[in-house]
Amino acid sequence: MVINDLVDAMVxxxxxxxxxxxxxxxxxxxxCPSLAGxxxxxxxxxxxxxxYYHNRFMFGGFTVLDPRITDERTINFYVKYNDTVVHALxxxxxxxxGSCTLDHSLIKELVIRPA
Numbered sequence: 001m002v003i004n005d006l007v008d009a010m011v012x013x014x015x016x017x018x019x020x021x022x023x024x025x026x027x028x029x030x031x032c033p034s035l036a037g038x039x040x041x042x043x044x045x046x047x048x049x050x051x052y053y054h055n056r057f058m059f060g061g062f063t064v065l066d067p068r069i070t071d072e073r074t075i076n077f078y079v080k081y082n083d084t085v086v087h088a089l090x091x092x093x094x095x096x097x098g099s100c101t102l103d104h105s106l107i108k109e110l111v112i113r114p115a
Contacts, residue, residue: 002105003069003092010064010077013057019050023096023106030112032088036081072101076115087115 002021009018022028028049030041043049056062065085067077075090092100093109100107 001072001101001103002095002107003072003075003100006090006107007067007069007075011067013063015050015054015057018053018057019046021107022046022049022110023108026106026108026110028110028112032079032086032112032114033081035086035114036084038081072099088112089115 005017006021008014009021024046026044026046026049028041028043032040034040041052043052061080061082063080065078065080067075070076070089073092077088077090079086079088090110090112092107093111095105095107097105099105
């Protein structure tokens with residue numbers, strides 16, 4: 001499932017594998033950075049996801065801690081922004097197959113909120 005690939009990419013800080021989980025015209029909304037004194041993130045398109053997470057994983061002091069898949073659409077995890085740790089929930093709102101369960105499914109919309 002795409003959610004397993006997404007978690008693996010997050011833990012391994014692999015921006016290419018992370019972006020490969022998304023549809024070309026995807027949307028990603030991340031409201032958690034605001035709790036660490038940063039701007040919330042709004043990304044449109046797979047290329048934007050890849051570029052943004054390349055910088056976050058390589059240079060941005062961004063680390064995912066203890067991710068747990070709750071169901072085929074939800075990840076419960078902690079994210080570390082330099083020295084600030086935030087408890088987060090990532091919700092796959094929409095996928096190309098409608099259910100996010102098929103092997104070829106890609107994420108069309110992902111929303112990350114504080115838990």
